[in-house]
Amino acid sequence: MSEMNNERFEDLKDAYVLGALPEEERLSFEEYLVAHPERQAEIDELGAVAGLLAFSPPEQEPSPELRNRVMEVVEAEAEPRRVRERSTLARVGDYLSVPSLALGAAALLVIGLLSWNVLLQGQVEDLQGQVQDSQGQVEDLQAQVEDAQTQQSQTIKLEGSWAEQGATAEVASMEENEIVLVARNMPSVPDDRTCQIWVIKGDVPKPSGLFQPDGNGTATPITNSIKKADVIAVTVEPAGGSEQPTSDPVLLAEL
């Protein structure tokens, strides 16, 4: 097999992200990647493209029995795992009780033991630091959960002539920096027309996404930030969208 180098890396990277390299070649490729971490982002990006294939198969419903089987294992393992974590914390507590004993004994012991005690105190401080870090992580997690709850519950409802006809459209935060317009019961538009989302700051509308209404509802990413925006609007535009709105909004929300 040829030695892995930049040229060969380029030659094989597509097969690699598709999982199509023979074992030996794959290992060689990964060794090269470890030695050249600057190429990792490129492989991640290409891997994301290949990973899209995973979304394409026709929908299949797993059986309820599968869920039962998986949850049976998970629930059986959950408590022992929690116990292990608790016992780890208990061991930390045991360590924390050692210094007073060690310090008392140290007064009677030789220099060597004093040195050992210094070492032990260092470990205790490390452990105390770890406990504080753990507490900090728990607090961070709680804050993240609260943030997520807040973000998930933030939706903005759009009003307008289509809403009066029964359409519903809401702007929702899905994830950090990911805002979508979810629309249902929208009137259909001709093939040569499309719905266009606008994020408006002051009197400047920015084109922020296109979608074609259908009976199942749509979720369309809003491609511009809505922070500091004044209005989100939807207009019907020629297919492909417009640089500026060419018709009155059919849906609108003032922020």
Added chain:
Amino acid sequence: MAERGRQYLILADEDLISLVEAADAEAFATLYDRHSRAAFSLAYRMMGERQASEDLTQDAFLKVWRGASSYRADRGSVRTWILSIVHNRGIDQIRSQASRRRTQDKVEASAPRSQPSEAFAEAWRNSQRDQVREALNTLPSEQLKILELAYFSGYTHVEISDLLGLPLGTVKGRMRLGLKKIRDYFESRSAAVPR
């Protein structure tokens, strides 16, 4: 407990993974309910029959349960991570079979299922799936075939070359062009490749 269950439903996948890492079975169940259908669909596309697909899905989700700490948000979404586990383990299983039974294209119809509280996320995922299918539809059939043989059926580039009677360079070239075309599809719509 019911109130607590509802709270899990509004948590983002990344938060659920953190809870799974702390051995929270209910958080795991919520993740399972969100992503098991996509995982099973991929498994079924790779394995071609229900029992093997269920085994693969179970295997993958138990890896999620036991290895939640290995998830890295900077490498992609939780959903992509779960599907990559299914894919990698599926490839391993396919390749370890002495007599390979390759993917069957027969599919079973299934009724869509949706939880009201998950409606936004579900609509978003459906939209992603539609976009991906549309992107794949833009590929010439000879490129799509090679991507599918590699990704779903676990053939190596050398095996595909033998199977189709094509030079290895042609197989690699079609892989490259196929992936590029998918990426171009999203870029031409000013949309990021979903991760």
